[in-house]
Structure formats: C-alpha cells, structure tokens
Amino acid sequence: MASTSLCRRIAATCTRTATLPRRSLASSSSRLPFSSAASQETSSSPYVSGPTTHFGYESVSINEKEGRVRQVFENVANDYDVMNDFMSAGLHRYWKDELLRMTGVGPMSKALRRRASMKYASDLNNNNDDDDTIDDSKALLSILDVAGGTGDVAFRFVDAANCEERSKSSGKDEVNVTVCDINPEMLRVGESRARKRYGSALFDETCALKFVEGNAQCLPFEDNSFDLYTIAFGLRNVTDVDMALRDALRVLKPGGRFLCLEFSHVQNVPLAQLYDIYSFHVIPKLGEVVANDRDSYQYLVESIRKFCTQDELVTRMKQLVSKV
Template identity: 45%
Template sequence: MTTRKTTDFGFTQVPIEEKAKRVADVFTSVATRYDVMNDLMSLGIHRLWKRYAIELSAVKRGQKVLDLAGGTGDLAKQFAAITGGIGNVVLADINADMLRVGRERLLDEGIVVDCAQVNAECLPFADNTFDIITIAFGLRNVTDKAAALRSMLRVLKPSGRVLILEFSELQLKPLKPFYDLYSFKILPLMGKLVANDAESYRYLAESIRMHPNQETLLNMMQTAGFERCRYHNLSGGIVAIHCGYKF
C-alpha cells in the first residue's frame, strides 16, 4: 500500500498537494487587513526589520530586484525608490489577493512595478536574471523550501545575493513562556477582533514554530548552492535575516 506523503500546515500534517491551497486560503482571508495586523502584532517593529533587510541588500540604482512573497509591497516600494527608472522591481506572490492589494497600494502612491503571480518553488524567470532576491515572511509557507532555494539560486545573477527575512527561533530562553503566551493566546485573539479570523493567526504562530531555525536554514541554503551564507538575529532571534550569494 502506498503511503500518502504529508507536510506540515502549522502543527497539523496535511497531504503535500493540499498545503498550497490551505496557505492561499489563509492569506486570501487576511489580505485586506494584513498591514494593520502586522503593525499591531509587532508594534510596528516589522518596518525596522524590513528596513534593515533593505540596507543589507545594498541595492543600487539600475539593478533588477525580485521581491518574493511581496504581499502588500512594503519592500518593493523601497526598492523602486532606490533602483529608479532604469532599474526593475518585480513584486511577486503566489496569492492573487495579496498581489492585488499590493499593486493597488503602490499605484495609489504613484509607484509602478512589475507584478507576477508565481510559485517560489518553480520561478518562471530566465537563469541569471536578478541582482537581488528578497523573501520576507514567506519562506515558512512554502511547501518545498529546498526547491524554492534552488529556484532562487537559478534566477539570481552571478555575484547576486538573496535575503530571507523570516521568523526564527527565540534565543532569549527566559522570555519563551511569555513569547508562547503571546503567540498562542493573544495573537489569535487579535486576529479575531481585528481581522475576524482567529484561525489564520493561530496558523501563523504554529508555522513559525515549525520553520527551520537559524542554523538549519543556513545549512539548507548552503546545500542549495549559496555561498558566503550568514544570518543576523533581530529582536533576540524572534526574526532572522539570512544572506547568501551566487558565484
């Protein structure tokens, strides 16, 4: 008898082919309240995390940037301002609703970027296309993370870099009970009150715990073929930025 392959969806095991749809349902549900919830959940600190990621990218005028899982366009907006009219920024997301919200938000601010609905595991771009690839708070939702890393490496130019901004493993152990209380009790309650969706934010907390920790993700990047890989812990390891290069 053939055993059906499963993967994690938060703390639940689901058939591999079902995860993408379940994740899509989560983000379709929260798309219109996504930015408000991000500010509330992090007390606005997510903006500082993203600003640091942009600084680490060392993006320059005229470069080509792919912002994967770009959602509502926070990073794409900043990249567009830096790369200028001679550069190119692609705002990409697997979820059409998130992409629509991001595109409309940027257009409202007079910012035009290319938009693409893509699966990070099989990016539809030519080899050696982008100078910089970022993925912020999106890798943990990808079913096959190793495939996504290989796909990113393929479309990255030689000497290009990838930056992965993602929740990671808290390094300040005395704070763990408080962090767990916030994650599993307060966060779903906020989701219910603000976005009318407690379950999506319960999934968020669970998906963070199931995501590879700092060293594991570093090893995955090296296995995929990235070089000079390193990471920076932010906010005590609640978030980490992983960097890697293609040579």
C-alpha cells in the same frame, strides 16, 4: 534604551540573511540532487496518506498545503497590513528597514544612476545616436521580491532607488523591482496600494515596478534574471523550501544576492516564554478581533514554530550550493 536593545535582540533572532554564491545551473530544478524536506515527513494522522508536510501543527498532504496557505492569505489580504502593525507593534517596519539596509539598494542605485547619466551625457556630446532608453532586459539593477504580498518590501526598494523621481524623466528605469507572489488577492491589494502611492508612471512608463503571480518553487522568470532576490516572511509558507532555494539560485545572475527575512526561534529562555504567551494567547485573539479571523493567525503563529532554525536554514543553503 531598553526597548531599543530588545528590538535589536528580537530582530537578531528573527532575521537571517545569507548570500548564496552563484554557479552555473541547469534550469530544471527537478534535475538537481537535492531531496525535499517536506517529502521526508510521514503523517501520524490516519486520514492523511502519502508524503506529508506541516500546515502549522497539522500534518497535511503535500498537495493540500499550497491550497491551505493560499486560503489563509486570501482571507487576510485586506487586513494584512493593519494586522502586521498590531501584531508586531510596528516592529515589522524596523525589520524590513534592516533588510533594505543590508541589500545596499539605496547607495547602489545612486551609483548606477550616476553612471547611467554620465554615459548619457557623454553619448550626447559624441553625437552617439544609440537609443537612450534602457531596455528591460538590460536594467542595471533587477530586484525580485518573492512572496512579496502587499508590496511592503518592494516599496522600500522603490523609495530607496528613487524610482518615483526617476519616473519624471523618459525611458525605462535603470532599476526595476518585481513583486512575485502566489496569491492574486495579496497582489491585488499590493498593486492598488502602489498605484495610490506612486501613480501609474512606474507601471506604464518607466516599468520600475511589476506585480507578477508565481510560485517560489518554480518562478515564472528566466535563468540569470535578477541581481537581488529577497523573501520576507514567505519561506516558511512555501511547501518545499529546498525547491524554492534552488529556484532562487536559478533566477539569480552570477554574483547575485539572496536575502531572507524570516521568523525563527528565540534562544533566550525567559524571552522565549514571553514570546510563546504572546504568540499563542494574544495574536490569534487579535486576529479574531481585528480581522475576524482567528484560524489564519493561529496558523501564522504555528508556522513560525514549525519552521527550521536559523542554523538549519543556513546548512540547507550551504548543502544546496555545494551540490550544484
């Protein structure tokens, strides 16, 4: 079972989940005493002035990065899912399944649904005339998948929570999943995949699934709105990671959980060398051949190298929590 253990090792180096404890937090993230990592960098390029950050190995101004990242995902949106399978030989599915397992959405939604149907039955017995539909703001489990792109992670939540089966009954679903992404093109591909997969009941009747355009740094949601926040392969693309972490904390309810699935740095030296060869020689070539776009995949590879290590990310999260 060499391949299984290799998968496990790669998954372990690529995955870091963390639970951020909750606090009461003012809604304006700009008021929080946490400086931006991005703004602390200075450019070595004579063409870039002012605060800078990285776009892959390039140094760019902070204002420029968001547009460049947007362009990358606009370019890759149509081929994104096929390319994920090619680049990772299907491994991304395993990582996302692991993320789902760690969230506990499957067992949790089962328990919540059981409780909701028991309450419904007891209300009927007691002739309680209360409206039996559950309004959106009172969903028992609200999940937000940020940088959710074409919906891969969200579909896992929808399936684990059996939302399709639930959509055969009336009323709003007790579980709702929101995909939020900055890129309308990725969302368009995601929503059309979702409609093909589930039909329209999940959107129009039970409201179990939504696609919303928004920036992880200033999410278009109220404070204390979600029980679970996930971000898969998205955090490293965000210009100001600390700002995104702060906003995650803001939209999470007390006791809510934050889980991040992200590439990071391979610790094992021989494996790291192999991984480098594969990343820099094979992935951009695959991008060129399969998606006719070498540059976007070169960026993806470089952005992984420029992202902080697992331990650094955990330190940043802990600092953030200790300062609020």
